[in-house]
Amino acid sequence: MTKKLSTIIHKNLTVILFFVFSILIEMIAVYSIEKNPFISHPWIGLGALITVSGIMVMIKSEQARLIIGLIFLILQSVFCMIMAVLYDMAGQYFDFGMLNLRNDAFGILENIPMDFVTFYTAFFFCMIFAVVTLRRRRRQLDARAHAEITSTKAVNDTKRKKDQQGISTPDTEKKSKSAGKENRNRIIAGAVIAIAGICMNATAIYQTNKNRSSFYDNLRYSTDKSVYSAYGINGNLINEFAGGLIFNDKQVMEDGKVEDFIYSEVSKPTENFGISKGNNVVVVLVESLEWFGMLKNDILPNALPLTDEQYAELFPNLTAFYNDSVVMSDFHSKEKTDISETLSILGSYPTRGYINYDYYEEEIPQTIPNILRTLYNDGYVINSYHNGRKNFYNRSTVHETYGFTHFYSAEEMYDISDQLIADGITDKEIMHDYMNEGERNLDSEMIELCKDMMFPTDKPFFTYITSITMHGMFYDRNNLEDHKEKLLSIYTDRTGSDEEALLINYLSTVMEFDKALGVMMDDLRDKGLLDHTTIILFGDHNCYYQQLSNYVKDIYDYDTKMDYSDLYLVPLMIYDENIGHQVIDKFTCTADIAPTILDLLGIRYYSNMYYGHSVFSDEESVIYSRAYSFFVDDGIVAKSLSSPLYKKSSVTDSDWADFRERGSTLVDKLEYCDQIFEGEYFSDPEHEQTFKNNMLNINQDR
Template identity: 25%
Template sequence: MSDKINLNIGIERRSHFINSNDNNFTYYENNAPSHKKREIVLTLLYFPISILFMELVVKLSVGFSLVDGVLFTAIFSLVPACVLTVVSSIFKNGRINRLIACILTAVLAIWYSAQIVYNNVFGTFFVINSISRGGAGQALNSVDMIFTALKSRIFFILLMFLPLVFCIIFGKRLSMFNKSKISVKIILLCAAVVFQIIGMQSVNIDKSSSNTKSAYNLYHGELQQNAACEKFGLFTMQRLDISRMLFGYKSDIRKTESTEPSTTVSPATADTPDKKVKAQIIETDFDKLSEKTDNDDLKSLYDYFSSEKPSYTNEYTGIFKDYNIIFITAESFSQYAIDKDLTPTLYKMYNEGFQFENYYSPAWGVSTTDGEYANLTGLTPKSGVWSFSQSAEDNVSFPFTLGEQSRSNGYEQVRAYHNHTYDYYDRDKYLTNIGYDYSAVGKGLELGEDVWPNSDLKMMQKTVDDYINADSFSVYYMTVSGHGGYSYNTISQRNADLVKNLKYSDEVKGYLAANIELDKALEYLVERLEKAGKLDNTVICLTTDHYPYSLDEFNGLDELAGHKVDTVFERYKNAWLLWSGSMKEPVSVKTYCSSIDILPTLLNMLGFEYDSRTIIGTDVFGGKEPFVVFADRSWISQNGIYNANSGEYTAFENAAEKDDIDLLNNKCTNMFTVSRMILDSNVYAEIYGDTHIKGK
């Protein structure tokens, strides 16, 4: 009888850990066999290891440090790993659970792979906001570039699917995917919360740091896709993106010692050596505006504007007053495209106009449209969104853009053109929102051929007659002939004979050939202006949206420069052409400046009224200390350069003084924060009234 009882107890104990053929679930106790415990451990480690592995592959593929941020990445990766483990064990049927685990792994592999390809093409990661606005679909218009990126990153993409292969082959050995107790699920979910808390507490350790790349600033500050990905991992970066999209930002404008109250300064009483010099401001009672609002962001902005130093009138104030205006954002343009023989009109304009020898065109988060945003608004783009699209959607007022200023100053024709699809990046909305009558392919501009990319020359030939006979005109062009993918760029092929004897690679030859089309367009424009007798009273401004990043895959910039190009600063050094037929001699400008400085500089030259305190960029000639910021929060001052990635500061030779790095890091952070707040709050409408005139 005793033996029988003991036998029954043994059978009962074993029943706790043997599989049932009927329902494929298992209960595990502390006395489970060692191989079963190993299978449990393997199951618990599957998603943590898989996600961390994918994160490291992303870092490796885009050239990030595998060491920097690996601890944060590991901790934050445990959060989704715990959740996915629970999701993969919710059913009683083990086969269904294993299928769920495989599907989740496949989704992760596809998502991470897509980000690798996107980063290879555009130099950043796509975010949820871009997808919601159709960005992924519009990116597919660069399908040839995407296939090139797929080929170049195929090794990393294959690595990304190794966890899926493991799950398919060895999935049956992942025992917890059969069925786990509810208590185990609760423990895993609690563990996810604990890991999240540990991660956030670790982030908050350096809360007081001014370092723009500190964990705290990256986690809580303005979203920096690449830096956040390197520090925390792609999964966490995108979680931060979603959080900001749903709940907004915590605004934090930092005080800097360099700011002094300027509310008492008036254009007529500026305390300067020359009493004729006036502050470029519009007298505004910011204190009164602050008292009228309960919005904390608006209060912070009013305080910031009132304490900012203004720019001042100078020797170039009004030199182009009443001139016609032609502003050109040239796709992927660079100073290397300026050549006496290949592009003689570009060469003429640069060598006879203002020569900005230390001009930079930083690459922002959303490729071309962010470049346009910086050029046209004088603000840094908001991270994680299409800034111009948001401005149009929210009906944001930009009273100081050239479109709005031209209309308010009585220009007869205020037009914008683009030789690609009219609604690409929502240009039909945002160019209209800043005052232009807009035409593009599919909306009033027919170029007579279906090619990619379209011809800049044909766009010019089709549009000049719209405005050339007007008494005054202000025109904006966004070109496309210089678009990347030069081995299959139609315009590159069209001009191939003109570059065939150059000692460059085919891709670089294609780049130069594409820019020959831009030069032809400018040649035609200049000829028409001269024939109409309007060349001497028209100012032409030309710069780029971004450097030709599609050449990165082929080391094209190194080839054009004749040396290895520094990727933190030199990569973004570019040309800003500012020229009029009335100029008698060139003007050399050595001041450090960037794309956000174009608008205030032009406003001063055109004699338009504006408030220099409320634009983040600054008039190059207006007396303020130069300060160039980049998307990665590196910067250049008049005294030196700061590499935010390495934390290294290098003073210029013969610098007047050594910069206070903490102070200028705060200044850099403020420029991004205030730019974003201006967009989000529509503060210009609050200050000046919603007086902007919409284009047609």
């Protein structure tokens, strides 16, 4: 038995090495991302690995086995490397919907942080596999050649002796039959192994994807801490493709059930309900805006050590805006730009797919622009502006779905700037195409060029502006040299560290946005619009580029003396002269922006359609991050409502219970939001008209 086992191992050593090295590469890659090499549900990835191993067993040629094994190990290493880079760069796990973002991703992949430990380890195992199998192949060929020479000599000697004795040579059929039987056994064994792997893989995928409702149960009750530790990198990759290509049937509820949920709750007016009624509205999404871009406090230990006066000198417009606005001091955002943008316009987001690519052809009547159209017809000028490329995140199409009359992109702004020169209105270029030169466009140039379109004087307007100058990476930029020189003239006690240089480059971009804000405020003031214009200004996400936010806040992992949830703490400020300056310190998030705007404008809405609440209400929201697949609350980060990744020491049992209760309400909204989009609920003209009629009914006294 031992001899037989030894023979089997010897004959299949290449396959065994492939199997072992593949598992080691997977475990090391998972460890490099999540600091835990063990996978709790490895069956999808293991099934695929067993399938490939079975196919290799069926192949007789050692050379062919080597080639197949090496190809799969290299592909596995590449996939692991890509997933590690994706996580290092953006903190995201792969999901099938990301394939729609692939072109956008290539537009921003620059100076990618490489996980060289993962890369070199995987490369090492691939090379070991190749060297060992090649050496083994060489020894087999040498042994075979020696055996053939010896066998030929022995056969000739035997034949000579038997001819001399008059004995005939025995038939060689027995040896041929033995070789044929060995081949059949090898093929059968390999086929059995491969079929077992396929069955394991298919069963695990089916069990994971068979019931969409289990996804919401997992959000409530799962104890898994992360995706890769649960399924492995390759397991998750296979599962996402299976879920996106095979298990993509939409489980649609009955229309009556969805309708009952939508219209079961109407928003409650807050003390500031309608205080901005009739106002113009400007929403400014500021790329990567952080509080350390304008001030220093205890939760920003590594912010630039400047005095309040020096910060005010460098950022005069942001400082003035802060002093005159309602400030949300505990506002958090944990999303990518496109999702933050949509949340502030729509107030919700599906958990599967991306609105910009998967649902942009649907009717979405619950966005702020579409609600304004329902209630006021053409009473508002509703446009959006972004000084980036028009097709990025498919904005040129999806913003029309959101209800904007027109989306002005960088390409159109260049044409407008050129036309002004051609018409003799100006003799110099107002907006330059810096993106074509490898730099970010300047926000101040966009506002200067478009201010008359953004802030018209003949009609009320809802204007949405998405900035770009502060987009990472943060390197020296020629078009920001003047800002940097001014900053360095004030901040003279420099340390020369790489982190400090990175922060200085970031603050140079903030100074440019500060200039843009000044252009906007001056224009509104000069036109007599400022006193009846409400301005919402917020950061779309923290400054994760080059881990700048981690450095300034001194937060690198869950084991921190700081509050980990503060990693996602960014600015939200609301300028409205009817309210003035005040600080709201309750937990707020991006999903609160849309309900807040509706509340200020005196518009009642159906609360179940929106994940958040007005910042002026007593209710607090919970973040479920579509991009990062976890919950965030004050002092809490959780993979599910039952599985905290981080809890601040001051979080009590009562706080945790409150988080779970609010989180459970949010999960209900997530499920019905998915139904609305996956079932194309409002694309039914009857459903869309019902929503519009109901909005008119609950706002009859507007």
